[in-house]
Amino acid sequence: MLAPNPSSSRHFLNPSRLVRLTLLLIAAFTLAYFLVSAGFDSTEGRSHYELAQQVLQKGELGIANPQSGTFDPGPDGRKFERHDFGNTLFMLPWVAVGNAFTAALRSRLPLDRSDRLSSFLVSLNGPIAAALVCAALFWILTYCLELAPRIALTAAIALGFGTTFFQYSKTVYDGLLASALIMMALACAFSYMRDARAGWVLSAGILLALAFITRSTCLLCAPPIAGYLAYQAYRRNLTPGAWVRMLLFFGSPFLLAGVWQGFYNQLRTGMFWRYPVLQPQWAWIMTFHGGNIFNGIAGVLFSPGKSIFLYSPALLLAVPGWRRMFVQYRAEAWTIVALVVPYFLMHCAGRKWTGDWAWGPRYFLVLIAPLFIPAALWLAEDTHKRTRRIWMTILLWGVLSQGAAIWNDWQYRYEILSLSGHTENELVWRLPHAPWLDAIENVGRNIQRMAGRRSWDVVPGASPLHQQAANTVNFWWLNIPLGPTTRLVLFMVIAVLLFLDLVLWKVLGRECARTSAMPATS
Incomplete structure (x- = not known):
């Protein structure tokens, strides 16, 4: 059994009540993210979307003449996406719905491109x-x-x-999807500790397998979670038959994922074990060749342009909670450490630990949520007003810095900085050129542009829609090309959605406060 929380009574919530609270929270967050989303993706997700269209329209994984830049020639002459397939897989339902609506309403939709509705729907995957x-x-x-x-x-x-x-809720970056899958798998594993239901083991296996075919490096997260489940099973003195069933539940999804990954690699490189990113033209970037692990560690932790704490200030709140985590929930704490450390060190050792063009150290997005868990223990046990003030100060800084990024288009800003002659080394190691600082400063510049007092920053080849979003406010409902009447109707809809989201947060806060005040029941 886990050690009880010494500072307060435990809260054994009715599972059905907790499910309702969780669904309400998902709705509130999704709607909030949706209201500030861009409505389009300017990251590598564009390539995954193009592949999704190819799969639905032609039933093929290869493309003769792709428009995106992350396709490489395969053995049969066609070009294949060098990234894994998981992100594309989760786009398929939205693309199918968008294509169906576009086909039915093509003459009535004010679109400047036939697939605009489908790509807009796909952008919902980020908020979700x-x-x-x-x-x-x-x-x-x-x-x-x-x-x-x-x-x-x-x-x-x-x-x-x-x-x-x-910020990443505005994108369909595959690392965001992988983060969700890993965090849900961890939730399933920890839930097995509570009630020992075999369904949690199967769910954890499925989620980890999906994470593996989304970003193959997520395979590093499987052994710690498997070890945690095995430890809990050992403590419960399971029978040999139960051990076999547990192994099948957890391992079967990985077997299927491995077969798929081998087949996909065979199509792309001619060898089931070789990933496209390990081809000679990419291996010098995507492997440890030329990397310096100490440089990577220093950069991820302390560099002005890529420090994980500058881009995710709320992580600082977890630091005081780790001692409590090890005292009260030792098995869970070691599981998180075992999940984080190998992944962290491997990516720090890589030549491109920076994630190249990215908002912060994007390769480490997967680690942020597990690392944040101890923050809640500090908040729960340290009730001093000083602690609350520290929480609010750090949270406010995080919201303001991320809010500046939400206002902007970080990838467009990267291009502007690059066109201005700034090198990647300057963006990482020199504070005046740090992207997060540029984002804050650019909010003021964009306000001047909207007032007509400053000219737009133009990236050659960028679409008019992309230029407008990057030089004004990067919210989809402000930039979508509509007539005056339709735009007025849209603004009314947005007002209703904003009111609905505020209601959701109010109800969620009231229900959580009321539940917290109720006596614990088992």
Whole structure:
């Protein structure tokens, strides 16, 4: 059994009630993220979207003449996406719905491109994935660690709006999807500790397998979670038959994922074990060749342009909670450490630990949510006003810095900085050129542009829509090309959605506060 929380009574929530709270939280976060989304993706997700269209329209994984730049020639002469397939897989339902509506309403839709509706729907995957990360944290803190829902909600808000998840909710970056899958798998594993249901083991296996075919490096997260499940099973003195069943539940999804990955690699490179990113033209970037692990560690932790704490300030809130985590939830703490350390060190050792063109150290997005779990323990046990003030100060800084990024288009700003002659080394190691600082400064510049007092920054080849979003406010409902009447109707709809989201947050806060005040029941 886990050690009880010594500072307060435990909160054994009715599972059905907790499910309702979690679904309400998902809805509130998703709607909040949706209202500030861009409505289009300017990251590598564009390539995954192009592949999704190819799969649905022609039933093929290869493309003769792709428009995106992340396709490489395969053995049969066609070009294949060098990234893994998981992100494309989760786009397929949205693309199918968007294509169907576009075909039915083509003559009535004010679109400047035939697939605009489909690409807009695909952009919803970002808000949903970020919301699922926050929901998984909420579930872990309440159902698994038995903290008060009020504390869990506060922690989820800090994670959702005080870290890079806020900014990445505007994208369909595959690392965001992988983060959601890993965090949900961790929630399933910790839930097995509570009630020993075999379904949690199967769910953890499925989620980890999906994470593996989304970003293959997520395979590093499987052994720690498997070890945790085995430890819990050992403590429960399972029969040999139960061990076999547990092994099948957890391992079968990986077997299927491995078969798929081998087949996909065979198509792309001619060898089932070789990934496209390990081809000679990419291996010098994507492997340890020329890397310096100490440089990577220093950069991820302390560099002005890529420090994980500058882009996700809320992570600082977790630091005081680690001692409590090891005292009260030792097995869970070691599981998180075993999950984080190998992944962290491997990516720090890589030549491109920076993630290249990215908002912060994007390769480490997967680690942020697990690392944040101890923050809730500090908030739950340290009730001093000073602690609350520290929480609010750090959270406010996180929201403001991420809010500046939400206002801007970080990839467009990277291009502007690059065109201005700034090198990647300057963007990483020189504070005046740090992207997060540029984002804050550019909010003021964009206000001047909207007032007609400053000219636009123009990236050659960027679409008019992209230029407008990057030089004004990067919200989809402000930039979508519509007539005056239609735009007025849209603004009314946005006002209703904003009011609905505020109602959701109010109801969620009231329900969590009321549940936290109720006596614990088992």
